[in-house]
Amino acid sequence: MLPVAAAQGPLRGLAQAGPRVVVIGAGAFGGWTALELRRRGARVTLIDAWGPGNSRASSGGETRVIRATYGTRTIYTRMAIRAMELWRAHDARWQRGFFRPTGALWMFGADASFGRASAAALRAANMPIEELTTSEAARRFSQIAFDDSIKYVLWEPVAGYLLARRACEHVVERFVAEGGEYRQAAVPIPFDVPSKLRSVALEHGGSIEADVFVFACGPWLGKLFPDAIGTRVMPTRQEVYYFGTPRGDSRFNDPAMPVWVDYRDRVIYGISGNANRGFKVADDTPGPAFDPTSGTRDATAAGVAAARAFLALRFPALAGAPLLGSEVCQYEASPDSHFIIDRHPHAANVWIAGGGSGHGYKMGPALGELLASCVLGTAAPDPQFALARLAARPPRLTNPCGSAEPAFR
Numbered sequence: 269m270l271p272v273a274a275a276q277g278p279l280r281g282l283a284q285a286g287p288r289v290v291v292i293g294a295g296a297f298g299g300w301t302a303l304e305l306r307r308r309g310a311r312v313t314l315i316d317a318w319g320p321g322n323s324r325a326s327s328g329g330e331t332r333v334i335r336a337t338y339g340t341r342t343i344y345t346r347m348a349i350r351a352m353e354l355w356r357a358h359d360a361r362w363q364r365g366f367f368r369p370t371g372a373l374w375m376f377g378a379d380a381s382f383g384r385a386s387a388a389a390l391r392a393a394n395m396p397i398e399e400l401t402t403s404e405a406a407r408r409f410s411q412i413a414f415d416d417s418i419k420y421v422l423w424e425p426v427a428g429y430l431l432a433r434r435a436c437e438h439v440v441e442r443f444v445a446e447g448g449e450y451r452q453a454a455v456p457i458p459f460d461v462p463s464k465l466r467s468v469a470l471e472h473g474g475s476i477e478a479d480v481f482v483f484a485c486g487p488w489l490g491k492l493f494p495d496a497i498g499t500r501v502m503p504t505r506q507e508v509y510y511f512g513t514p515r516g517d518s519r520f521n522d523p524a525m526p527v528w529v530d531y532r533d534r535v536i537y538g539i540s541g542n543a544n545r546g547f548k549v550a551d552d553t554p555g556p557a558f559d560p561t562s563g564t565r566d567a568t569a570a571g572v573a574a575a576r577a578f579l580a581l582r583f584p585a586l587a588g589a590p591l592l593g594s595e596v597c598q599y600e601a602s603p604d605s606h607f608i609i610d611r612h613p614h615a616a617n618v619w620i621a622g623g624g625s626g627h628g629y630k631m632g633p634a635l636g637e638l639l640a641s642c643v644l645g646t647a648a649p650d651p652q653f654a655l656a657r658l659a660a661r662p663p664r665l666t667n668p669c670g671s672a673e674p675a676f677r
């Protein structure tokens with residue numbers, strides 16, 4: 269296991285002279301950033317309008333997939349590998365089992381270019397990855413119907429899922445235990461940024477002064493910063509369904525059943541045990557534009573019917589499974605699905621962190637390291653995360669949801 273500052277215990281005798289930092293947003297991006305900044309000696313206040321992992325937040329789902337398969341986007345392969353190390357190190361210390369290492373099964377149709385590129389990238393990074401024939405896969409996973417539409421199968425053993433909203437809460441608890449300050453409070457939307465920001469005013473009164481500010485407000489970033497971000501972070505409506513498995517049947521729970529991704533004309537994926545909430549099924553196709561504050565979060569009949577039809581095809585034993593629950597969440601999609609980590613164009617002491625685009629949760633601990641280094645001036649973000657690349661590539665407004673590529677591309 270790599271050395272991890274986190275594993276060294278709460279910092280003692282921290283000098284009270286570190287920079288004052290306010291982090292706005294306690295989701296995957298902001299929570300881990302606040303924790304890492306605190307560990308590096310900053311005096312950090314973290315605020316969130318509704319609380320870490322709340323039901324409006326993109327990080328507020330029950331579970332999220334963690335995988336390092338990223339096709340040719342090797343910047344995320346590397347980041348995911350680092351994130352996995354950090355999740356494991358924190359789990360070893362916290363003993364909360366947030367990272368469930370089930371492995372991930374990838375089932376591709378005729379176009380397996382993403383799978384083949386991912387396999388090459390993982391091998392180059394010395395990560396295990398296996399190509400299975402469909403008959404091998406069918407022997408290993410008899411709960412799955414491998415029909416003729418599946419042409420290429422990958423088994424990614426070092427992958428799994430994360431207990432998403434619970435880990436967000438715990439990160440903030442640890443942040444406070446290690447000397448950070450957390451407040452439930454909101455900054456006004458839109459947020460005016462002068463050339464040097466000295467304090468953030470809070471919506472219900474008061475303000476917080478700081479030297480540096482990090483806005484990690486997920487799907488709200490566009491409304492907060494209509495000029496700097498605007499529609500370049502587009503919240504899209506995503507439905508997730510939880511189906512009931514037969515009584516006492518362990519075939520659809522981990523460890524028998526891994527995370528799975530059916531990657532054909534659409535990308536449908538799921539999380540087996542899903543913290544005992546039910547067999548999770550979701551379509552990765554970006555949905556219509558969505559308001560994360562006031563959008564209704566009921567599943568649509570059409571969405572449920574499509575999920576049932578998929579189950580009947582791929583998991584025949586679950587064809588008549590009852591729907592136990594659903595979630596409506598939102599991707600906070602950038603036009604190219606790359607993250608946004610950059611200074612605000614008007615103020616050098618204001619950082620914007622977001623654009624998770626349906627794949628940001630797993631990266632939390634690695635993003636925390638990166639953002640803490642950026643804020644403290646010891647590193648600069650990769651140009652692929654820069655706001656400037658979005659100016660060169662405006663949002664694709666021909667797409668009805670204004671968004672980008674699915675998260676698994």
Ligand SMILES: Cc1cc2nc3c(=O)[nH]c(=O)nc-3n(C[C@H](O)[C@H](O)[C@H](O)COP(=O)(O)OP(=O)(O)OC[C@H]3O[C@@H](n4cnc5c(N)ncnc54)[C@H](O)[C@@H]3O)c2cc1C
Nearest residue numbers: 293295296297317326327333455486597624627628629630
């Ligand atoms: C259905 C679904 C499935 C996904 N699956 C995966 C997956 O399998 N793997 C993966 O890695 N990623 C996945 N993602 C993406 C991932 O969940 C997100 O990219 C990530 O959680 C974004 O985190 P964030 O911190 O940027 O945003 P958020 O979690 O939304 O956090 C932003 C926070 O800012 C707060 N806030 C907003 N405005 C204000 C304000 N004015 N004042 C104060 N606080 C404010 C909010 O309350 C919120 O808590 C999925 C997303 C969805 C919706």
